[in-house]
Amino acid sequence: MKYLKRIFTALVFLAGLVFLLVVASQIFIPKSNSEEAGMEEVNANGFLAEKENSIDAFFIGDSVLYSSVIPLQIWNDTGYTCYNCGSSGQRLSYSFTMLQRVFENQSPKIVFLEMDAAYRAQESGYILYTAIGEALPVFQYHDRWKDLNADDFYSEVEHDFIVNDKGYEYSTRVEACDDDGLNYMAHSLTEERMSIRNKLCVQLMKWYCDKHDAKLVLISVPSPANWSYARHNAISSLADSLDCDYIDMNLLTEEIPIDWETETRDKGDHLNYPGAQKVTAYLTEYLVDSGLLESHKDDPDYASWDECYEKFMEEVG
Amino acid sequence: MFTISTYFSMAYVLLLLGAILLYEVFPKRARRWVLLLFSYLFFFLISRKLVIYLMLSTLSVHHIGLWLSDVQAECKLKMKEIPKEEKKALSASYQKRLRGIMCFAVFLHVGTLFVLKYTPFTIGNINALFDLAGISLTLPTPRLLVPIGISFYTLQAVSYLFDVYRQKIPADRNLLRLAMFMSFFPQIMEGPICRYSDTAESLWQAERIKYSALIQGGQRILYGVMKKLVIADRLNILIKDVFASYNDYEGIVIAISAVFYTIQLYCDFSGTMDVVIGSAQIFGVKLPENFRRPFFSATISEFWQRWHITLGTFFKDYVFYPLSMSKPLKKLTTKARKKLGNHFGPLLSGAIALFCVWLFNGLWHGAGWNYIFFGMYHFVLILIGSTIEPLVIKVTQKLHIKRTCLPYKCFQIVRTTILVMIGELFFRAEGLRTGFAMFLKIFTDRSFAPVSDGAIFTYGMDKPDFIIIGVAVLILFVIGLIQEKGVHIREAIARRNIVLQFAIFYALILFIIIFGAYGTGYIPLDPIYANF
Numbered sequence: 022m023k024y025l026k027r028i029f030t031a032l033v034f035l036a037g038l039v040f041l042l043v044v045a046s047q048i049f050i051p052k053s054n055s056e057e058a059g060m061e062e063v064n065a066n067g068f069l070a071e072k073e074n075s076i077d078a079f080f081i082g083d084s085v086l087y088s089s090v091i092p093l094q095i096w097n098d099t100g101y102t103c104y105n106c107g108s109s110g111q112r113l114s115y116s117f118t119m120l121q122r123v124f125e126n127q128s129p130k131i132v133f134l135e136m137d138a139a140y141r142a143q144e145s146g147y148i149l150y151t152a153i154g155e156a157l158p159v160f161q162y163h164d165r166w167k168d169l170n171a172d173d174f175y176s177e178v179e180h181d182f183i184v185n186d187k188g189y190e191y192s193t194r195v196e197a198c199d200d201d202g203l204n205y206m207a208h209s210l211t212e213e214r215m216s217i218r219n220k221l222c223v224q225l226m227k228w229y230c231d232k233h234d235a236k237l238v239l240i241s242v243p244s245p246a247n248w249s250y251a252r253h254n255a256i257s258s259l260a261d262s263l264d265c266d267y268i269d270m271n272l273l274t275e276e277i278p279i280d281w282e283t284e285t286r287d288k289g290d291h292l293n294y295p296g297a298q299k300v301t302a303y304l305t306e307y308l309v310d311s312g313l314l315e316s317h318k319d320d321p322d323y324a325s326w327d328e329c330y331e332k333f334m335e336e337v338g
Numbered sequence: 339m340f341t342i343s344t345y346f347s348m349a350y351v352l353l354l355l356g357a358i359l360l361y362e363v364f365p366k367r368a369r370r371w372v373l374l375l376f377s378y379l380f381f382f383l384i385s386r387k388l389v390i391y392l393m394l395s396t397l398s399v400h401h402i403g404l405w406l407s408d409v410q411a412e413c414k415l416k417m418k419e420i421p422k423e424e425k426k427a428l429s430a431s432y433q434k435r436l437r438g439i440m441c442f443a444v445f446l447h448v449g450t451l452f453v454l455k456y457t458p459f460t461i462g463n464i465n466a467l468f469d470l471a472g473i474s475l476t477l478p479t480p481r482l483l484v485p486i487g488i489s490f491y492t493l494q495a496v497s498y499l500f501d502v503y504r505q506k507i508p509a510d511r512n513l514l515r516l517a518m519f520m521s522f523f524p525q526i527m528e529g530p531i532c533r534y535s536d537t538a539e540s541l542w543q544a545e546r547i548k549y550s551a552l553i554q555g556g557q558r559i560l561y562g563v564m565k566k567l568v569i570a571d572r573l574n575i576l577i578k579d580v581f582a583s584y585n586d587y588e589g590i591v592i593a594i595s596a597v598f599y600t601i602q603l604y605c606d607f608s609g610t611m612d613v614v615i616g617s618a619q620i621f622g623v624k625l626p627e628n629f630r631r632p633f634f635s636a637t638i639s640e641f642w643q644r645w646h647i648t649l650g651t652f653f654k655d656y657v658f659y660p661l662s663m664s665k666p667l668k669k670l671t672t673k674a675r676k677k678l679g680n681h682f683g684p685l686l687s688g689a690i691a692l693f694c695v696w697l698f699n700g701l702w703h704g705a706g707w708n709y710i711f712f713g714m715y716h717f718v719l720i721l722i723g724s725t726i727e728p729l730v731i732k733v734t735q736k737l738h739i740k741r742t743c744l745p746y747k748c749f750q751i752v753r754t755t756i757l758v759m760i761g762e763l764f765f766r767a768e769g770l771r772t773g774f775a776m777f778l779k780i781f782t783d784r785s786f787a788p789v790s791d792g793a794i795f796t797y798g799m800d801k802p803d804f805i806i807i808g809v810a811v812l813i814l815f816v817i818g819l820i821q822e823k824g825v826h827i828r829e830a831i832a833r834r835n836i837v838l839q840f841a842i843f844y845a846l847i848l849f850i851i852i853f854g855a856y857g858t859g860y861i862p863l864d865p866i867y868a869n870f
Contacts, residue, residue, distance in 0.1 A: 027549055034840055041844055045852070061858060146348035150857070163852045164859070167802040 045159040048173050049166075055182035059165045065108040065119065067184025073126045075323070077314045078103040080188070081119050082135025082240075083111040088291035089242040090133075091301045092187035093333045096326050098305050100316030105188030113138050113222035114148040118155050120226055124233050130313040131236045133304070134226060136256050137247050139219050148218065185329050191294055191336060198245055198281035198289030205245040205289075206271050212258060213251040220259065227263045236313065239267040242300055243279045245289035268307065270300060277303050294337060344384055344527065345613045346566050353380060354617055357523070361621065362547055369544035373518060373621065380523035381487070388485035395447065396520045399495045400513050402443045403502045407509035409436055436503060443499045451492045454484045459705030487527045489702060491520055493652055498534045500656055507534055515542045524617035528610050530628040530648040537623055545622045553839075554828045555619035560846045562612025565605040567854035568810045573602040574855070575798035581766055584776045589783035591794060592776050596763040600755075601811060603762060604632070607646070631818040632758075636750035638719040641758060649702070653695045661691040681728055689721055696720075707770040715761050806853050 051059040054069045064087065068076060078101060080090045087107030095103050106119050116138060123129065154161030165173075223239075230237040239260050241248055248271045260267035270277050277299050281289055284296030292300065308314055317323040344350045357376040361369050382389045413432035417425055458479045468475050498519070501507045510516045519538040580587050580595040587595075608629040618625045628647050635641035642650050661667060667687040675683030700713020734741055760777065767773030788794040795801050820827060831842055 030836065034843070037840060038844060038847065041848060042851070045848065049852075144347075144349075145352075149348045154857070159851060161857065163854065164857065166852050167800070 042157045042159055046157045048159075048169070049162040050158040050178060051162060051165070052172060052176045052178055053182055054180040058182075059162060059168055060182075061161065062108040063182070064184055064186075064188050064190065065106045065111075066122070067182070067188055068104040068106065068123065068127065069180035070183050071104070071127070072322070074128050076102045076104050076127050076129055077317075078131045078133065078308060079120075079123050079127070079129045080105045080107065080133045080135065081111075081116045081123075082107050082133075083138050083141070084109045084190075085137045085242050085244045085247060085291055086135040087188055087190045088192065088286070088293070089297045089300045090304060091189045091297050093189070093326070093330045094298065094301045095305050095308065096187075097330050098302075099309060099314075100318030100323075101305075101308055101314045102317060102323065102326060103187065103308075107135070107188060107190075110141065111138050112141050112143045112147065112151075113219050113226075114143055114151045117222050117226055117229070118151055120229055121155070124229070124235075128233065129235050131238060131308070131311065132226075132230050133238045133240050134223070136239055136241050136252075137244065139215050139223065139256065139259075140213070140247075140252060141219075142216065143218050143222075145218075183325070183329075185332050186336075187329065189297070191333075192286045192291075193294050194286040195283055195293060196285065196287050197283070198285050203245065203281055205248060206250050206253070209250040209254065211251045212255040213249065215255055215259070223259060224263065227265060236311070237263075237265050238307075239265060240304075241267075241269045241271055243270050243277060243292065243296070245271075245281065246287075247290065268304075270303065273303065344380075345524075345610050346563060349383070353383075353523075354620075358547065358552075358620060361544075366544055366546075370514060370518065370542060373523075373541065373544065374514065374521065377518065377521040377523040377526065381485075381521060381526055384527065385485045385487075388483055391450070391485045391488065392491060392521060392526075395450075395491065395495055396513075396517045398443075398446060399498055399520065400510070400516050402439065402446075402499055403509035403516070404511065406436060406439055406499070406502050409439065410505065440499065440503050444496060447492050447495050447499075451488055454482050454488065456701070456705045457482060490529045490531055491526060493531045493649075494520060494533075497531070497652060497656060501534060510534070510538065512542075518542065522618070522623070524614045525625060528607070528614065529646075530611065530614070530626050531652050532626060532648070536626055537618075540623045541621075543622070547620060548622065550832065551619050551622055554832065555616040557828050557831070557843070557846075558616030558619060559613050560843070560850065562609040562614075562616065563854075564810070564846060564850050565609030565612065565814070567850055567856055569807060569814075570602045570606040570609060571860060572799070572803055572807060572855035573598045573605075575803075575860075577602060577766075579798055581768065581776075584772070584779065587797070588785045588788050589780040590786055591788050591797065592763075592783075593780045594794065596759050596766075596776075596780075599766045600759045600762045601807075603766075604629075604645075605814075631822055633755055634751060634818065634822055635754050636747060637723050637754060638716060638757060639723055641754055642716070642720075649699070653699060657698060658691045658695050661694055662687055667691065682725070685721075685724060688724070692720060693717055703765070708764050708767055708773050711770050711773070712761055712765045715764065719757060719761075810853070 054060045054063065054066050056063045060066060068079070078095075080086055080092075080103065084107060087105055090103075090105050090107075092103040092105050095101050106123070108115070111119075116134065120132065123132070150160065227237050239256060241253065241256065248269075253269050253271065256269070257267055279285075279292065279296050279299060284293055284299070285291065286293040317326070353376065357372065360372045360376075364372055378389065378392075381392055385392075409432065413429070413436075416428060416432075420428060458481075461477050461479045465476050468477075498507075498516075502509045510519075515538055518541040519532070519534055522532075522537065522541060525532065577595055577599050580591060581599070584592055611628045615625045615627070626648055628649075630644040630647065632641050632645035635644055662671075667690060670690075671684050671687040674686040677683070678686070696713040696717035697710065698713075699716070700710040703709045703712065731741070734746075739746055763777060764770070764773035767776055788797075792801075795804070799807075817827060831839055
């Protein structure tokens with residue numbers, strides 16, 4: 022009896038704690054998806070403000086991705102709506118969180134996962150923290166105690182901040198790649214080992230995409246500072262085992278002829294705007310060839326995308 | 339897999355929960371194995387292959403302990419068999435043999451510690467001497483991997499052997515019990531430095547987990563997490579930058595950073611001890627306290643009786659007393675007493691023993707001149723304190739100051755705290771020269787602008803950060819004050835009704851979750867004492 026009473030007490034305590042954390046989460050979660058509202062990774066999460074089921078394809082990855090794929094260029098060329106969910110130093114567990122968020126109010130036909138993050142370490146604590154933070158946002162946004170105001174206590178969450186460039190980060194900076202870095206894709210038979218955690222994350226994302234009838238495509242954008250043939254081999258094997266496409270643009274030097282003197286902003290780590298245009302053009306072709314998407318060019322519901330494109334063109338001059 | 343910040347990582351929480359679960363599930367005999375298994379798993383996860391050092395150290399301690407015990411038994415047996423007049427000579431010969439074994443044991447264990455920890459420092463100094471002497475010879479510095487926690491378990495090993503040697507405890511023939519004493523996972527990384535008589539038996543008993551121990555241990559862990567996450571980790575942002583590039587900051591900012599570092603060091607180490615002692619309490623093991631509200635100390639000497647208590651008692655029992663009771667120092671005391679009187683006479687030999695204690699204390703904290711200076715700084719302060727004590731008593735009597743009154747006590751506490759903070763500035767500084775430069779800058783760069791124009795809030799910690807640190811420190815102060823009055827807070831809470839108990843738990847958990855310095859933008863502070 023005493024034992025049962027203690028178990029009951031523990032359950033009551035836990036229930037009370039969960040209730041308090043849920044209430045605190047309601048208070049601490051940003052009420053909009055803007056930076057002013059306290060939203061994390063504003064560019065990557067900009068899709069939250071897009072109309073429900075309005076985006077055809079998503080790109081998920083880290084900074085090499087947000088520097089390389091221009092959704093508005095794809096829109097202008099094809100009428101397909103894409104969003105770039107790249108964020109700095111993104112880890113694959115966060116990529117999975119991002120994917121879950123995507124499917125909450127969007128139904129993309131295709132999801133591209135950039136594989137640079139496959140070689141970024143993830144500690145078990147980080148994975149757990151990401152998962153808990155998603156379920157109980159007070160863990161993720163606890164630092165907002167500094168900026169809380171009365172609205173946070175009674176307002177509903179309303180994602181209304183449209184990210185004009187749809188996640189792409191524009192840069193025209195040029196810092197040429199060293200000559201030493203240019204032979205980074207010398208042929209090799211070896212495979213660079215991925216951690217089990219990262220492999221599991223990719224498998225989970227594949228399962229999640231399948232569940233939502235979306236095609237998962239693994240990609241690697243050109244980046245001498247981050248890529249190698251050994252990594253290419255490992256991701257190719259992984260793609261084979263998952264039965265999904267893998268596009269390694271580091272090997273497509275004829276289709277995507279990056280000039281490493283002028284088309285990188287930081288010595289071959291990230292591409293600049295001219296480099297990104299080439300990568301985007303190639304991916305546009307891939308999307309067209311896939312036959313999965315339909316153009317929304319003449320659909321008045323998508324008129325805002327033209328406005329965004331015009332603004333983007335003003336930005337890039 | 340595990341980060342260095344193990345006691346405050348999810349991995350440690352999972353490991354502790356796993357240990358609790360398996361410990362409860364298994365019968366009493368197997369529980370010991372569960373604890374030993376988790377202890378070695380923990381050590382393996384933080385030190386990987388260096389776990390071999392712990393294994394070898396345990397085997398050696400076990401063997402030497404039995405060796406000492408056998409020689410002692412043999413001595414006793416022979417003493418019974420021989421005539422009275424030969425006993426003195428026999429006893430002396432056995433004492434010599436036992437001393438030889440002890441020297442070997444100390445040489446083996448402390449020697450390993452010395453080689454692993456101090457070789458680069460020693461070679462660096464030899465090379466510097468060569469350089470000074472104009473000798474163009476540079477000795478290569480080997481890169482040695484040092485197992486985390488070696489400074490702690492080595493002292494435990496030495497204390498066990500000394501206690502066997504002094505026949506305070508019998509040598510343990512049970513390797514499992516000794517291995518548990520050496521490796522108990524909550525305390526292996528940062529102490530407290532336990533004596534065999536403190537923990538070995540309760541570890542061996544492996545009693546069932548009690549509900550009250552689980553609750554009180556949990557409360558203690560949460561309190562430690564609060565100190566670490568809310569205070570120590572938040573302060574890290576400012577401290578890290580100022581100590582890394584002090585030249586960019588004004589004297590007042592350096593002074594504030596020295597104050598903050600002292601608070602950080604206390605919260606980091608005592609917070610870790612709360613987690614360690616709380617974890618052990620859950621398993622029914624009462625570890626010795628390492629902190630007893632040190633910032634309520636009236637003198638430096640008292641401060642060291644309240645700060646890192648187990649290290650202090652180790653040095654007192656195994657360095658200070660043996661030295662001050664040694665024949666040469668006893669002779670010196672007798673002579674000095676005749677010439678200098680009853681107060682100053684014993685001080686001389688005491689000073690020699692104290693010097694050794696503080697030299698070892700400084701060196702134990704790290705291989706660097708700033709650590710040696712840190713030790714010597716406290717040696718000098720304690721010596722001055724002892725020397726001028728009669729004078730202070732006379733002066734206060736003449737001025738009609740009651741030494742027991744509150745204002746005088748407050749003055750003593752503030753004075754001691756300031757002296758401690760100065761010491762910690764040198765302790766944290768990146769080298770002794772930098773320490774002096776930082777200390778001097780406090781007095782030479784006397785601009786108050788960063789405080790008056792609010793620039794201090796742009797150095798990594800904003801105004802709300804300062805406020806929450808203030809609130810958290812105030813909470814610690816109030817709790818400390820209550821504890822100073824002899825109230826056992828957790829026991830007092832346990833006597834209250836369940837609603838109040840829940841409310842206190844919830845408040846503490848939410849305080850940590852909301853005001854903890856974790857997640858995006860924060861880099862957790864590595865456990866400072868794990869590196870010593």
